[in-house]
Amino acid sequence: MSNFTRCAACRYLRRRCCGDCTLAPFFPSTNPTRFAYVHRVFGASNVARMLQQIPAEQRRQAADAIALEAYWRVQDPVYGSVGVISRLQREINAAQRELAETQAHITLYAARAQSPTTQFDPSI
Amino acid sequence: MGGNSPCASCKLLRRRCTKDCIFAPYFPSDDPHKFAIVHKVFGASNVSKMLQELPAHQRADAVSSLVYEATARMRDPVYGCVGAISYLQNQVSQLQMQLAVAQTEILCIQMQQEPPTLASDQQMVDADHNNPFVVNDNLGAVPQMMNFGSSSSSSGNIAQDPLKREFLWA
Numbered sequence: 254m255s256n257f258t259r260c261a262a263c264r265y266l267r268r269r270c271c272g273d274c275t276l277a278p279f280f281p282s283t284n285p286t287r288f289a290y291v292h293r294v295f296g297a298s299n300v301a302r303m304l305q306q307i308p309a310e311q312r313r314q315a316a317d318a319i320a321l322e323a324y325w326r327v328q329d330p331v332y333g334s335v336g337v338i339s340r341l342q343r344e345i346n347a348a349q350r351e352l353a354e355t356q357a358h359i360t361l362y363a364a365r366a367q368s369p370t371t372q373f374d375p376s377i
Numbered sequence: 378m379g380g381n382s383p384c385a386s387c388k389l390l391r392r393r394c395t396k397d398c399i400f401a402p403y404f405p406s407d408d409p410h411k412f413a414i415v416h417k418v419f420g421a422s423n424v425s426k427m428l429q430e431l432p433a434h435q436r437a438d439a440v441s442s443l444v445y446e447a448t449a450r451m452r453d454p455v456y457g458c459v460g461a462i463s464y465l466q467n468q469v470s471q472l473q474m475q476l477a478v479a480q481t482e483i484l485c486i487q488m489q490q491e492p493p494t495l496a497s498d499q500q501m502v503d504a505d506h507n508n509p510f511v512v513n514d515n516l517g518a519v520p521q522m523m524n525f526g527s528s529s530s531s532s533g534n535i536a537q538d539p540l541k542r543e544f545l546w547a
Contacts, residue, residue, distance in 0.1 A: 293423070294423065294427075295418070295419055295420070295423065296420040296423050298420075299418065299419070299420050299423075303450075303454065306454065307454055307455055311455045314455055314456065315454065315455045315456070317459075318455065318456045318457055318458075318459040318460075321459050322446060322450075322457055322458055322459060326427075330427060330431060330439065331435045331438050331442065332438065332439075332442045333442050333443070333446060334458040334459070334462060335441075335442040335445050335458070336442070337462055338458065338462060338465065341462065341465035341466060341468075341469060342465065344469050345465065345468050345469055345472060348472035348473060348476060351476055352472060352475055355479040355480060355483065356479055359479060359483055359486065362483060362486040362487065362490070363486065365490070366486065366489070
């Protein structure tokens, strides 16, 4: 009797895990949740097909990216990873505004340092 | 016989488009490409399940985001949307660094502009614990000046979020 452990995908799908299982390298039995999310969002056959269409040396990165997208979609069923993108864009806008304000303050302080005796005249 | 043409999904799936077809409101027949890419990436049955689990008023947004993700994955079969997210996270990090540098610069300028009598007046230094320019106490005031904007912790940074690290690589 073999001690070979089925990968998370084959265990979830209740099938025999062959030695050449496409999903086994990317969905180890130690992380069943990862495959569960991926199957829920993309479907096992879709993921297997997508991975097979990618060069072998890039499949791990692709599997990780697919797993992340599935995770975000489960966390946010309406917006998924698009919600993450929107949040990041808002953060970038806020950081850019804050940086512009800070740099304006620097300019003001630097000007004050160069001519400390100049009085500010609002009528000019 | 009714004159309603089947929606894009029923046309692609070659089935009868019923009145309560869940896809029909979001995949009109005049845009077959939209459903085609969503079906290719997610599968029609998965999309149907996802939409059925959402309240009706959120389904249009969900479809839009699914189309966006599917399009990104078609364009970049390896990274999909995650490529864009990595890029944006780098931008956030760079901006935070620039902000930290700028805030440090302001602090330095403010300290340089302090009148020279402050350091020599020991009584003023001892009594004024709340003055942010007091050398002995300015470390307590620094966090207020050096506000990095902790909202980035919620941005989903892959490297910093232990939950996502464990999910990906455990």
